Amino acid sequence: MSDQLQTLRDYLTRHHGGDGSVAAQRTLEGHARNHDDLFRRFWAEHAEPVLSRGSRVVDLGCGPGLFLRDLSLSGPELDLVGVEAAPYMLEQACEDDYDFSIRVADLNDPPADLFEAESIDAVLANRLLHELHQPLVLLQQLHDWLKPGGVLILVDMVRQPLGSFLTHKFGQDRLDEKQDAKAMAALFEDYFEHNRYHDYDLLALLSLTGYEVLADESIRSGRAVQIAARRPL
Numbered sequence: 251m252s253d254q255l256q257t258l259r260d261y262l263t264r265h266h267g268g269d270g271s272v273a274a275q276r277t278l279e280g281h282a283r284n285h286d287d288l289f290r291r292f293w294a295e296h297a298e299p300v301l302s303r304g305s306r307v308v309d310l311g312c313g314p315g316l317f318l319r320d321l322s323l324s325g326p327e328l329d330l331v332g333v334e335a336a337p338y339m340l341e342q343a344c345e346d347d348y349d350f351s352i353r354v355a356d357l358n359d360p361p362a363d364l365f366e367a368e369s370i371d372a373v374l375a376n377r378l379l380h381e382l383h384q385p386l387v388l389l390q391q392l393h394d395w396l397k398p399g400g401v402l403i404l405v406d407m408v409r410q411p412l413g414s415f416l417t418h419k420f421g422q423d424r425l426d427e428k429q430d431a432k433a434m435a436a437l438f439e440d441y442f443e444h445n446r447y448h449d450y451d452l453l454a455l456l457s458l459t460g461y462e463v464l465a466d467e468s469i470r471s472g473r474a475v476q477i478a479a480r481r482p483l
């Protein structure tokens with residue numbers, strides 16, 4: 251394994267709370283919530299119109315691949331590919347039982363030949379961007395991989411005020427009890443790692459890298475956003 255992939259895996263394990271199997275389990279259990287009716291309506295409205303039999307759909311940071319599994323069980327026959335790097339997500343992947351495949355790569359700096367130019371019809375990045383050290387290189391590379399008119403669906407957490415993050419975490423508006431410094435350091439690291447971008451930052455990144463934004467919706471009481479963009483025709 252390359253040093254780059256090992257460094258990324260160490261980072262992801264830490265970001266995911268230090269225990270990969272727990273993180274993978276959480277991803278499996280959170281699948282329905284993270285691909286809920288609001289998401290599915292958005293996908294149907296903006297991605298499905300560009301899909302027909304044989305279209306290529308890619309899920310970037312696919313985790314165990316449950317969204318690809320769902321697509322393989324419904325709709326037209328598609329060429330379904332996930333990209334993932336964390337070994338504990340790959341261990342839970344179900345691609346042997348369903349009709350999709352997973353490629354292992356670091357999406358911070360994806361190899362140009364991971365996909366052929368202009369070969370992807372629709373792509374999903376569901377809660378991937380905040381885990382990247384920088385998302386610009388991926389967005390530029392993805393622009394080349396997408397067919398003209400190809401669609402990107404981006405879902406991610408967006409910045410929220412520290413006060414509402416803490417109130418949400420503790421379930422109360424006053425913290426009278428003394429807190430443990432180590433636990434608080436971990437909590438604040440988690441806050442900064444999950445609060446990287448405003449939705450307007452994501453929109454700026456998309457426009458700077460040549461995408462045309464089709465729709466932008468605030469979800470989860472303003473804590474996340476779903477964006478549809480496309481490579482212009």
Ligand SMILES: C[S@@+](CC[C@H](N)C(=O)[O-])C[C@H]1O[C@@H](n2cnc3c(N)ncnc32)[C@H](O)[C@@H]1O
Pocket residue numbers: 258262277281284310311312313314333334335336339355356357358375376377378381382
């Ligand atoms: C929050 S999880 C979301 C998983 C899945 N998209 C979902 O919605 O259930 C983000 C995923 O992106 C993967 N990931 C993060 N950074 C990555 C990178 N640089 N290269 C490849 N995969 C990455 C993580 O391992 C993880 O599985």
